[in-house]
Amino acid sequence: EDKVVQSPLSLVVHEGDTVTLNCSYEVTNFRSLLWYKQEKKAPTFLFMLTSSGIEKKSGRLSSILDKKELFSILNITATQTGDSAVYLCAVEAPTGANSKLTFGKGITLSVRP
């Protein structure tokens, strides 16, 4: 059974801090790893990672994948209150002609002013 484990489950930081969110996985036939941000409602896409060691970056957010050790991290520098959200990690694996996403339970980040 495919498994995605995120840690920590929640954390509280102050504005300006840097945070690192972790995602480890065990899946058969890994294809990609994805990060989503979920505020009050719908998850929104952040990154998709397929290759080891290549950092994806968007503003203050960055993410990297280690396919040998089976994990990814999402870094947020100079955090702002608007970064408060649940961060979801998901791993894509092929299933025949299609593929499926297995989600982790999410990390709840609270950024205090």
Next chain:
Amino acid sequence: NAGVTQTPKFRVLKTGQSMTLLCAQDMNHEYMYWYRQDPGMGLRLIHYSVGEGTTAKGEVPDGYNVSRLKKQNFLLGLESAAPSQTSVYFCASSLWPLHTGELFFGEGSRLTVL
């Protein structure tokens, strides 16, 4: 600028009642999905569809049925609701089978079964 729209957004049911959640997307996506999200459980796939007229079971399909009669619509039905189906339901769509990485989610439908 609608994207993925779910209706209704909130619903309270009694055990044994039936209902249908409607998902509509205006992006001409082939793939559509229904997920449920429960506290501490993450998102779990209920059913999905790879095109008009097709459906397939996901991780937690029991107690649900789906239909995709039109490409833009994906319906999730509960024939006899149970308290264990109290959850937030998300519909999503994608252009390709996840190869681009981006699922577009609706805003969720909160269902309570008493």
